[in-house]
Amino acid sequence: MGKRKKEHHFFSMLKSIFRDTAQSIERNNLMSIASILSVVAALIILGIFVIFTVNLQHITENVESAMELRVFMKTEYTEDQKTSVETALRGNSQVTGISFESKDEALEKFSSSLDDYSGLLKGYDSSNNPMAASFIVQVQNPEDLESVKSYAEGLTSQGVDYVKYGEEYVNALVSFSKFSNTLCIVILAVLSVISVFIIYNTIKLTCFARRREIGVMKYVGATDWYIRLPFILEGTFLGCLGALVAMLIIRTGYYYAIAYVTNAVNMPMNSDLVSPALIMGPIFVFCLVYGIIIGAFGSLFSIRKFLNA
Incomplete structure (x- = not known):
């Protein structure tokens, strides 16, 4: 109660x-x-x-996860230099993938990206191609980009001109x-x-x-x-x-x-x-x-x- x-x-x-x-x-x-x-x-x-x-x-x-390094080769490089740079990059444990883009491929890709203005590049061909050949490098973590860039920049004696990955962006x-x-x-x-x-x-x-x-x-x-x-x-x-x-x-x-x-x-x-x-x-x-x-x-x-x- x-x-x-x-x-x-x-x-x-x-x-x-x-x-x-x-x-x-x-x-x-x-x-x-x-x-x-x-x-x-x-x-x-x-x-x-x-x-x-x-x-x-x-x-x-x-x-950051989609970022790629571009290792640009010098204008005049030899096949031995190309092989040497590729071997050195593949030997880096932070690198997970590499592909090579020739000067002609780079020009074609750039031309395609211009869409309606691709005609501006009509006068360029393999004889006067202004584009540079490059290795496209993927890394394991975005934090590795800077160290791999420094590593790739150390390969200038083997034909590397410069390295970019859009770090400013x-x-x-x-x-x-x-x-x-x-x-x-x-x-x-x-x-x-x-x-x-x-x-x-x-x-x-x-x-x-x-x-x-x-x-x-x-x-x-x-x-x-x-x-x-x-x-x-x-x-x-x-x-x-x-x-x-x-x-x-x-x-x-x-x-x-x-x-x-x-x-x-x-x-x-x-x-x-x-x-x-x-x-x-x-x-x-x-x-x-x-x-x-x-x-x-x-x-x-x-x-x-x-x-x-």
Whole structure:
């Protein structure tokens, strides 16, 4: 009998807490909407930066994995030099594959890449070919590119002219990726402070309007956590609702972005954007947790003043 009475008291208390939470949101609907919109705005901006950063890292990794070294031979090289360079490159443990591209093959490939302007190279043939023969070298890891380049540059006495692998392109992508990561963290901090501040003031107004009720509850012996809980639930609900709205907008926007990029943008080295199936799950969890934490903390700080009064 006593156990049933305790359960009844517990459920009555929960019902009272949720009722107070709903009434508080209804009474302060304008500030509640402002709180939700602040969380939505913060998470949309943050979500855009997170998606941008993840895709930039994804593209950088794809570009790095597709990178090849070009070991260009001197204009006049002998077959012995060609064999010697090939043997030396194959002997390097970091090299996984080698193919040779002759001057004629290089000219033909370059001409094909010009499409409608290929006629500009009509006057060139094997007798006046301006292209250089080269070895196309694949490496085991992108991190090996620099060391293999240095190794290949040491073969100049055997007919190597110069070595290229587009390191400037990769370095620029990596530098920009690091910058976007730092910017994302800064924006997260700024938007979090703004969201906490707005939710803090929303709950503070509610506490001020109910200050006498809070005083009576304290007087009759209600615990601090019994008084806090409706306000914390209110902030949590506002943060959670803002996160769900933001996630819906981010998800819809990302699908449109993928469709646009696929049809209109020429991605480097056939890279593509990260699949929504891979990125949306973690972002949804992050948005939900972020919204709940921001809402709960904003409420927790705002009510302390009234409980200590």
